[in-house]
Amino acid sequence: MSIKTTNISKLFGKTEALKNISFNVKENELFGIIGPDGAGKTTLFRILTTLLFADKGTASVANFDVVKEYIDIRNHVGYMPGKFSLYQDLTIEENLEFFATIFGTTVKENYDLIKDIYVQIEPFKKRRAGALSGGMKQKLALCCALIHKPKVLFLDEPTTGVDAVSRQEFWQMLKKLQKKGITILVSTPYMDEAELCDRIALIDKGEILNIDTPQNIINKFDKQIYNVSAKKTYKLLTDLKDYQHNYSVFPFGEFIHYIDKRKDFNKSDLYNYLEKKGNENIIITKTKASVEDAFMDLMKT
Amino acid sequence: MKDQNIIQVKNLTKKYGDFFAVNEISFHVKKGEIFGFLGANGAGKTTAMKMLIGISKPTYGEATVAGFDVFKNPEKIKKNIGYMSQKFALYDDLTVNENIIFFGGIYGLKRKIIKHKTKELLSYLGIEELGKTLVGSLPLGVKQKLAFSIALIHEPKIVFLDEPTGGVDPITRRQFWEMIYEKAHQGTTIFVTTHYMDEAEYCDRVSIMVTGKIEALDTPKKLKEIYKVDSMNEVFLKLARGE
Numbered sequence: 001m002s003i004k005t006t007n008i009s010k011l012f013g014k015t016e017a018l019k020n021i022s023f024n025v026k027e028n029e030l031f032g033i034i035g036p037d038g039a040g041k042t043t044l045f046r047i048l049t050t051l052l053f054a055d056k057g058t059a060s061v062a063n064f065d066v067v068k069e070y071i072d073i074r075n076h077v078g079y080m081p082g083k084f085s086l087y088q089d090l091t092i093e094e095n096l097e098f099f100a101t102i103f104g105t106t107v108k109e110n111y112d113l114i115k116d117i118y119v120q121i122e123p124f125k126k127r128r129a130g131a132l133s134g135g136m137k138q139k140l141a142l143c144c145a146l147i148h149k150p151k152v153l154f155l156d157e158p159t160t161g162v163d164a165v166s167r168q169e170f171w172q173m174l175k176k177l178q179k180k181g182i183t184i185l186v187s188t189p190y191m192d193e194a195e196l197c198d199r200i201a202l203i204d205k206g207e208i209l210n211i212d213t214p215q216n217i218i219n220k221f222d223k224q225i226y227n228v229s230a231k232k233t234y235k236l237l238t239d240l241k242d243y244q245h246n247y248s249v250f251p252f253g254e255f256i257h258y259i260d261k262r263k264d265f266n267k268s269d270l271y272n273y274l275e276k277k278g279n280e281n282i283i284i285t286k287t288k289a290s291v292e293d294a295f296m297d298l299m300k301t
Numbered sequence: 302m303k304d305q306n307i308i309q310v311k312n313l314t315k316k317y318g319d320f321f322a323v324n325e326i327s328f329h330v331k332k333g334e335i336f337g338f339l340g341a342n343g344a345g346k347t348t349a350m351k352m353l354i355g356i357s358k359p360t361y362g363e364a365t366v367a368g369f370d371v372f373k374n375p376e377k378i379k380k381n382i383g384y385m386s387q388k389f390a391l392y393d394d395l396t397v398n399e400n401i402i403f404f405g406g407i408y409g410l411k412r413k414i415i416k417h418k419t420k421e422l423l424s425y426l427g428i429e430e431l432g433k434t435l436v437g438s439l440p441l442g443v444k445q446k447l448a449f450s451i452a453l454i455h456e457p458k459i460v461f462l463d464e465p466t467g468g469v470d471p472i473t474r475r476q477f478w479e480m481i482y483e484k485a486h487q488g489t490t491i492f493v494t495t496h497y498m499d500e501a502e503y504c505d506r507v508s509i510m511v512t513g514k515i516e517a518l519d520t521p522k523k524l525k526e527i528y529k530v531d532s533m534n535e536v537f538l539k540l541a542r543g544e
Contacts, residue, residue, distance in 0.1 A: 036470035037441050134342050161467060163341040163496055164534055165541045189468050190497075192534075204470065233503075234482040250475050251482075253502040253532065254521060296471050 001063075002027050002152055002183035003048065008057035010043055010206075017043045019206045021057070025152075025185055025199075030178050032197035033187040034295070040206040041187040042082060045156045048185070049079045062151045075103065078145035082157040082187075084137050088130030092121055092140055095129055096147060103148035113180060114143045117173055135166045142173070146182075153177065155186040159193065171196050191292035202295050209298040214291050221289035223247070223297070226267065227255035230279040239277045243270070250296060257293060258284075305332050307459045307490040308353065313362035315348050322348040324513035325362065330506075332458070335481065335491040337501050340510030341541040346494055347463070349510070353492075354461055355379045367458045380408065383452035383460035387467045390448035393437030397428070400436055401451060408455035415454075422450050442473030449480060459490040466497065478503055498534035507533070509540050516540050 003025035010018040018040045025031040033041050046052035048061055050070035058065070064072040086095045096118075100107045111118075121139050124132065129140060138158060145153060155174075159167045171193065178184055186197070194200045195214045202209040202217075210217060230236040233256070240249045240258055247259040260270070267284045274282050308330035315323040323345045330336045340346045351357035353366050355375030364371040367381040391400045398419060405415035423429045426446055436444060445465060452460050462481075466474045478500065485491050485505075493504065501507050501521060508518040517524055517540055524536045 036473070037468035039470075161464070161496065163541070164498055164537050165341050167496075168538065189470075191471060192499075234486045237479065237482060250472075251478055251503060253499040292471050299470065299472055 001025065001060075002029065003031075003059070003061050003185060005044075005048070005059040006057055008044070008047060008054045008059055010040075010047065010052070010054050012043075016206050018047075018054070021203075021206075021208055023201050023208065023211055025183060028178065028181055028183055030174060030184045030186070030196075030198045032194055032200040033185065033203055034189075034191065034194045034200050034291070035187075035203035036189050038205070039203045041203065042156055044203075045079070045081075045154055045185075045187065049077060049154055050074060075148070076150055077152045077154060078148070078150035079154045080141050080145040080156065080158055082160065084141060086129045086137070086141055086144060089128055091126050091128055092132070092136075093125040095140060096143055099144040100147045105148050107147060110147055110149045113149055113177075114146050116176060117146075118143050134162060138162065138166070138170065146177070150182065152183045152185065155184065157187050157189065159188060159190060167193070191290070191295060194291040200291070202291075202298060204295075204299055210294070217291055217294045218289050221294050221297070223259050223289075224265070225287050225289055225293060226258045226260075226270075227252075227283070227285050227287040228258045228270075228274075229255050229281075229283045230274065231281045232279070235277075236274070236279055236282075239274055239279060243273060245269075248297070248300065250293075252293075255287070257287070306330065307332050307334075307367055308336075308492070309363075309365045310353070311363040313349070313352060313364050314360050315345075315352060315357065316360040321513045323352070323359075326510070326513075326515045328508055328515060328518055330459075330490060330492060332490055333485055333488045334506065335485045335493065335504045337504030337507035338492060338494045338510070339501055339507060339537060340494075344510040344541070345513040346510055350461060350463060350492075350494070353378075354382060354384055380455075381457055381459075383455070383457040384463075385448050385452040385460065385465055386463035387465060388463075391436045391444065391451065394435060396433050396435055397423070397439070397447065398432040400447075401454065404451045405454050410455060418454055422447075422454070426450060442469050442476070445469060445473070445477060446480060449477065453484065453489065457489070459492060460484070462491065462493040464494055464496065466495065466500065474500075498532065498537055501533040501537070509537060511541055 001024045006022050008018055008021040035041055047054050048059055050066050050073050061073050062076045096107055117139050121136050159170055174184060199213050201211045237256060240246055240256060245261050247261045250257045271282055271284055306329040311327045312325040313323060314325050338346060352359045352371055355371060355378035359371060366378050369377040401419045402415055423432055466477050481491055506520050508515045521533050528536045528539050530536055
């Protein structure tokens with residue numbers, strides 16, 4: 001196991017930031033911690049990277065205990081915090097040199113690992129980190145987290161606030177790094193990114209709601225979701241919410257995802273109801289669940 | 302017909318030195334419309350938005366917002382629009398009530414009206430008991446809904462939302478959009494930027510900026526037809542990457 005956590009709990013005052021968190025990450029796995037702000041993702045990352053003590057429970061990373069062997073962990077993990085934490089007044093090149101030196105290595109020695117990413121920012125290597133765009137900062141931070149060839153890479157919300165194009169590129173980089181043998185723990189509030197991980201833990205308010213492969217989470221979703229659309233979305237939405245048999249009603253891209261309470265649901269009943277309410281161009285079709293549907297359903301219960 | 306356009310923009314441009322941050326964009330936004338303003342980081346969205354809300358003077362071009370000219374009356378624009386961003390919305394170290402009083406005051410509302418509005422707003426959000434709570438201690442979702450309501454406290458014709466839903470859980474994100482739908486239904490125009498491409502699907506019309514220009518503008522449905530793809534995410538990737 002690359003990461004092992006057992007019953008980790010953490011209190012901040014009266015707030016239970018983490019409640020009995022247990023999960024394992026296998027060697028060379030790309031594992032996602034999926035949840036909104038305030039779910040406890042950053043606290044968990046700080047505990048695993050030895051920057052914070054848990055109140056209860058045990059954890060190990062790369063087979064080192066997070067408390068007793070914290071120095072070993074620091075030498076063997078790379079950590080990219082959610083907040084940009086490099087030296088703003090050093091250049092790209094200087095930041096990279098600095099982190100390599102701190103870890104007793106050189107940029108040259110592990111250049112192979114960062115090459116694909118570094119070449120994209122190399123033309124600006126004399127520029128101070130503080131003057132870089134968000135996308136370039138992100139790439140530099142990733143290079144710095146990789147320069148000592150870590151066994152385990154921790155990425156705390158690397159794609160928050162990043163546009164869809166850069167997000168996709170970032171995930172392609174992660175897949176490449178995984179192929180080079182690195183175990184990756186990544187957190188994100190974007191549910192669509194969950195489907196790019198080998199396994200995920202869904203987390204909310206300090207608790208793990210589910211751990212599995214994205215495919216299994218989707219397959220095990222036991223309720224039938226219907227895509228519903230009509231000419232006027234807002235009207236449709238309020239009418240569906242007023243429908244006495246609704247279990248859940250959520251806007252979902254161009255459709256509204258509707259789940260009915262009844263076992264013997266007949267979609268023509270719903271069609272008739274919506275038509276009577278004055279909706280036009282009504283379409284009701286079966287659809288498959290996504291990780292986001294599963295997450296919302298777990299939050300409800 | 303022109304009166305029905307809350308935003309009317311023609312060849313609007315902002316240059317920094319030789320660099321065209323916004324390069325002759327033209328579009329209009331209708332009353333009660335939910336208008337999605339998309340683009341990659343650095344495409345010029347924020348610069349364009351700053352010109353529209355009256356805090357950055359365009360280099361050239363024309364634009365009217367809520368009936369006022371961005372060159373002649375930027376102050377009037379500020380008074381007649383609502384604005385909410387993810388980065389700055391409310392004061393964390395003021396209570397809910399204090400924030401409402403503060404922003405109500407900024408928009409020139411009378412004390413009596415603010416008092417009435419406070420009551421109405423808290424009850425609408427179902428947080429009557431939280432008036433004296435510091436905003437900093439509210440859950441993010443409540444904060445965002447409150448910020449949105451406060452941005453509308455002076456009943457503007459249009460509200461600008463700059464990445465309003467970042468970081469919240471998927472249920473809260475949807476509740477937020479339900480509020481947007483409701484306000485649009487009541488006639489408020491919504492101008493919104495987002496990185497969530499499923500939210501782009503919620504908009505009546507969407508524009509996509511690429512390196513300072515608006516490269517596409519249409520309903521999500523039409524855009525998907527034009528680019529022969531199934532989702533706005535794919536439309537965005539095709540355009541923003543120039544494939």
